[in-house]
Amino acid sequence: MSVKTALRVIEIIEVYAREKRPLSLSELARLLQAPVSSCLALIRTLSELGYLYEIGRRNGYYPTSRLLAMAQQIARNDPVLDRVYPSLLELREVTQETVVFAKLAQDMRVVYLQVLDSPHTIRYTATAGEFKPVHANSLGKALLSTLPAAQRQAVLRAAPLARFNERTLVEPDAVEDELARSRERGWFSNLGESIAEVGAIAWPVMLSGEAYAISIGAPVYRIEPNQQAYAKMLRAACIALEQG
Structure with a gap:
């Protein structure tokens, strides 16, 4: 189960890289071909960790620059x-x-x-x-x-x-x-x-x-x-x- 969850997180990152726009919960679930309940749990976790933020009510979620900052630190080392x-x-x-x-x-x-x-x-x-x-x-x-x-x-x-x-x-x-x-x-x-x-x-x-x-x-x-x-x-x- 933990491997599947890790894969979902990577898929979320790849979906945002491909779509290049904020995504609602239902859109993300559709693009991932995953249950809405599973996506909701992942979005909440990523938001709590500072990797996603809500644009506004019903305007969807988008990654913060925290992901870029982490990637840059990894690449630099x-x-x-x-x-x-x-x-x-x-x-x-x-x-x-x-x-x-x-x-x-x-x-x-x-x-x-x-x-x-x-x-x-x-x-x-x-x-x-x-x-x-x-x-x-x-x-x-x-x-x-x-x-x-x-x-x-x-x-x-x-x-x-x-x-x-x-x-x-x-x-x-x-x-x-x-x-x-x-x-x-x-x-x-x-x-x-x-x-x-x-x-x-x-x-x-x-x-x-x-x-x-x-x-x-x-x-x-x-x-x-x-x-x-x-x-x-x-x-x-x-x-x-x-x-x-």
Whole structure:
């Protein structure tokens, strides 16, 4: 029951992030597909703790800035992100493209830990906390390359690999061949394999014995002609972080 309650609290935060407006009790219950009584108990608790406030009678509830303050305090003290953020920012400023920092989650999906958006109007967009499949993602390929061969094969053969389009590699041996070519040339890529016309290149970085990866993402027409130049920047940033 406690796990379900914790999940509901996260869902409430995500609903407000998506809706971007005050919500009445009945609206919140409908959006969460949850009983009104359960939502009422959660709203009362979150209000008592200072995370929600009532706009006015019948005008709904909205999060206070307490949630932002807590999130900022947490982010400021993340030992890994604090270490890598200057390098991510520099890559974003030099390339003017979206930069993502990620690692493998326990279920072997890629989880985005930090995203720095490109300033371009037409750009690759992502959100911290997103999960992506390893086989059709540049970060996933970079992270797969850090695993022992037996473990990598187990990950690739655990379940059928999803096909997103005709460019997606869905055979484990084909993915292995792609990883070998990528290691040799000096970057891991995804050119429209998961999202049409969107591409990225990535490289792994080892920090305190843990494998992470950094990617530069953009529309394919911008990323494809710059792969070699961006890869050189990525590798230099990763080496500096590992030695720092």
